[in-house]
Amino acid sequence: MKLMQLYASMKSDLQAIEDQMAHTVTSDLPILSEASLHLLKAGGKRIRPVFVLLSGKFGDYSLETLKKVAVPLELIHMATLVHDDVIDDADTRRGQLTVKSKWDNRVAMYTGDYIYAKALTVITELDKPRIHQILSGSIVQVCIGEMEQIRDFFNVDQSVRNYLRRIRRKTALLIAISCQLGAIATDAPVKVSNALYRFGYNVGMLFQITDDLLDLCGTEKAIGKPPGSDLRQGNITLPVLYALQDESIKGRLLDEIQLIKESDGQAGSAAAVKLVRSSRGIKDAEQMAERYLTKALKALESLPDIAAKRNLADIARFVAKRSY
């Protein structure tokens, strides 16, 4: 099934989630509602809700129950984006003005806090302690990942292992628990929710690596921002780390990164991007992505052979190939 068809087949359930998200963030304080709804309208792939819903097909599917998982997970993801924009000093995201740019940093910080707190009011309606324990534990890891990212800015000596641990926390975990909690909320067997967790984790890793590849190889039109923005920010991603293992370009690439660092991100990253593209860094990172795709598909093997299983596999393959 093509991805568009899959989204179309889930349209009414996804719309219910979208409506609930808007309803949840609406408050009696106009600025909070406006800032939150502004973010919602910017859209997104809603990959977490999609995974929650599909994982729910392995248990006693109930949209009412799954909404209480999908809405908070997507809102928590949004809250981290708002806080990231404060930190990154970003003016646009997905082609829209960021909250910190349209309002200010204070509004952005409290909007993030507010969306996060609202997310919890929804999930706490579920009477399953394990769900709350898994969620809060994962959010701690996400926060640690955010902080690690700051710590590792411009650190060209970090290992691939360090990069992988960071994106695990920053991205993969929330996707992993989207799959896991969709299954737990609908009372699927533990074996199933564990397999879905592993699937989500590997797709999450795959997702972040392809994201990092796109930032270097995509066109400005396709990715909605000039390529090399990670490098300008000091975010050293997998293709760059692999490129630095290429002795023939290592020296020049280090010089370019140093230039960006010393200019406080004002220097362009075009030369560095060109060097990485010409190196084995892209191919090596693509191979690593391919390994996560393989692991994701393998995690699905033990699951009952229902349509959702094929849908999840299709999404994983799509993530591996995506060009936007």
Place this chain on the structure above:
Amino acid sequence: MKLMQLYASMKSDLQAIEDQMAHTVTSDLPILSEASLHLLKAGGKRIRPVFVLLSGKFGDYSLETLKKVAVPLELIHMATLVHDDVIDDADTRRGQLTVKSKWDNRVAMYTGDYIYAKALTVITELDKPRIHQILSGSIVQVCIGEMEQIRDFFNVDQSVRNYLRRIRRKTALLIAISCQLGAIATDAPVKVSNALYRFGYNVGMLFQITDDLLDLCGTEKAIGKPPGSDLRQGNITLPVLYALQDESIKGRLLDEIQLIKESDGQAGSAAAVKLVRSSRGIKDAEQMAERYLTKALKALESLPDIAAKRNLADIARFVAKRSY
């Protein structure tokens, strides 16, 4: 009983909470542990843990259970302080450098997020959905209160009602639920937990009003910062609102506030403070505080006559009289 004696009698349980707090915020990422422990070491009155413990005396007192309420509530309070310091651009708090000043705003924002998330990992160990629902709902209100405070900066036309609603969200609610959740966690009857909620709510209001009075009437030595810092920040508190009702000084006070506003907080607030002190604003605010004290003591009346009841009353009276 004197307050010092009360703290002394609770010393070992409060120390257990202190230890658990330190243990909870320790992570494998040194910067997060250091920033969090730096905050913990700055100390504080630990009023929320004290209320949780005393309220737990009305049920089946269990330190293990009450720790899981007290630690998260105090940590959540700390997380809001870290975020406030980002917003307020504050360099010191309780005489210590703030996280944003010792590290930077990025560290402060993520440290706040991290402490908050860690707090949730502790409370989610409790298997009582109502506790989680009450907590998440209250945190939403706290966030709204924080945003209202920003919105209302330098708004000299706000009503007393507006001020009261704001401090209810910003301060009183978290104290109210400290009392309520201490009772719920130990299976006290609903009537008891409701009465304790009302007590905590009124003490919380009392606490914030005396805090606002101290900022105007205290000495720099007693309050650890120059008086009038609320005004310099644009925070229009109850004594100021009442002073503005005094026609004989209204004009001059408005001019002074306007001066502070136009100077972006750089102008001193000494003249404005002097005007407020000379007005009926102080007495009127003290009367309002007195009314909350009366209501707090009244809320206790229906409770069983145990030592904790007298302790709570003593604390309320102390809060009303405090000079630091």
